[in-house]
Amino acid sequence: MKIIDGGVCAAQGFVAGGVHCGIRKNRTKKDLALIYSECVASAATVYTTNLVKGAPLTVTKKHIENGKAQAVICNSGNANTCNADGIEIAEKMSELIANELRISADDIVVASTGVIGQPLNIAPIASGIPALVASLSKDGCDAAAEGIMTTDTVKKEIAVEFEIGGKICRIGGIAKGSGMIHPNMATMLVFITTDAAISSEMLKRALSTDISSTFNMVSVDGDTSTNDMVTVLANGMAGNTEIVAEGEDFDTFMKALNTVTVHLCRMIAGDGEGATKLLECKVNGAKTEQIAKTVAKSVICSSLLKAAMFGADANWGRVLCAIGYSGADVDVNKVDVSFKSIKGEIAVCKNGAGIDFSEEIAKEILLEREIEILVGLNDGNGSAVAWGCDLTYDYVKINGDYRT
């Protein structure tokens, strides 16, 4: 398996594009994105568990009930959530783009992201759609990735190439997500395309298995969005024998999918609103994998630890505190904690109590951009990883006045 360029356009038969249509006032920021497959593809989507759901999610769910889709349209600048006419608008978006692409509206995945509770005007979308379709190209991944960004500071894309039964396959994805990120079933918006041939059923199984240890282990601020969604389209154009059951080919596909999703998780967490650091909490030695997950997520979500990491302060007591209130079955007297970055690794807690360590070396390690928080529970073989970011002045700034 190797990493390649092209993002969602890396797989055969996929093109993408993006334009500014006028939902956002800033004319230099694209606000409408499109991904298109030459042929109808197997499709799988997971959605937020928030009871308040964006209207586009309801419409998408209906459209891909048959496990098939051919295009993804997504706007930024407005979440189309908590609006009386939300469903109607999301259906209208689907119809307009389907007509322009001359495909069925039932094969459209529709998504929206941005502010909640402000009516989404269909006019700029309607007038922008011809230009959006005209923008479709094999080089269009960047434009699509930009079109779905909100407070993101970097575009998030990746693609990998791998082999199934002698056939070269590709899988690539784009993501947006910076605030309101604490997925439960899915994360912000992630669109993944692949030319591997795989049945809808197996694609669904692959996605739902994968997200439990990837997107569901990311948290920026503990707020589970109303519009979280991960979609995978598989158009089969790589020509491999279709994957219809578990086995070697499925495992290969899962591994490639996981490479893409972990990369996007790290990008989402590292670009969390206001973040200066990517935090990765790796828990080992738990009684069960579930305990490891609970502990890792609790640590990554602690506001106090996040603020300490911003200040490069080796305040490991906050790691212990977060483990203690996680609700997981842990023997706190066996817990070891270390901090690690490219500058090295330093042990700070052994058997639940502090040990002597050099504050200077710890500071040097914690001043880096990517920090690992290593937790050993010494209680079994379960392990897990969770991704988060530091809590900074800029998070407060961005969210203190998001709408104006």
Next chain:
Amino acid sequence: MKIIDGGVCAAQGFVAGGVHCGIRKNRTKKDLALIYSECVASAATVYTTNLVKGAPLTVTKKHIENGKAQAVICNSGNANTCNADGIEIAEKMSELIANELRISADDIVVASTGVIGQPLNIAPIASGIPALVASLSKDGCDAAAEGIMTTDTVKKEIAVEFEIGGKICRIGGIAKGSGMIHPNMATMLVFITTDAAISSEMLKRALSTDISSTFNMVSVDGDTSTNDMVTVLANGMAGNTEIVAEGEDFDTFMKALNTVTVHLCRMIAGDGEGATKLLECKVNGAKTEQIAKTVAKSVICSSLLKAAMFGADANWGRVLCAIGYSGADVDVNKVDVSFKSIKGEIAVCKNGAGIDFSEEIAKEILLEREIEILVGLNDGNGSAVAWGCDLTYDYVKINGDYRT
């Protein structure tokens, strides 16, 4: 019932004091506090549910197993938590103060607050104890309240006077708590004294009933401390017939206790680390009281909403979002939301969707120091209140470099 001066010294037979003994480097900041009753009192305490527990909690639990105590000693500057010799030090603190007061070490409630995982040196405490006992006075509540403060910016105390069976009784309390506040069974440190005569058993029942709708409904940052603790001492010196069962007298006592605890909750939330605003989320119309509590707490804990309140931004979509992911059984299409302060009240969401409102008036309301977030679920008669604060630059500043 009327509010009176005196805090923990308002009740007959109670004196208090505080000194700087040297745990903290800053010599102008008191770091040791003492509350003393002339006679042995009924005692009830609730503790943190964090698996990582401060050593003083373990020692206190043992001491008040018999439902009796006579004095409370508490240091700030060091939590005496995650230290190998923690229990030994907490026992030593108890013995030293018991000897100086000439009472039994078993009648001492011991508490500590401050940084986790740094050994607590007994020497400054031992040398400070004579001065601490000498400082005891009827006017000593301020000194004690100051002695338990960490990042708190204001002293938190209150007392009320009420009548049971023709006898005047008093109940008063002090609290500290500013960060790592998201109690589950108790909150940071709260010490309450009363001269009402009440059995240990009924005192325990009163306290555990009360905290479920008071301290357990406060959150500053979602981090449940390792040292949370609420203690009530009742020395019976008011001379009322001892309360040994439920009934009118018990109800009167509960009402007085609740006045003290709600006041302290509001003070703790309003003085949350870096806070500029007290947030009070009042939920009505829930199917059950538990649903109302879950919703109120989820709203008050949302980092996004907290940041929006800091910016006086009427971003009600974040209230809906937090209700949606709370896990509570709610019909999101029936939810109404208003914001309220002394400047007035403004409705912003009706039946789960936005309504037209004046952003200028909303801003004026939200610029105040105390904000009510009113949530109507229109689904039953359950109601609840939760207290929190805004998320500010100063929270990040305080916690980015707490130890240095």
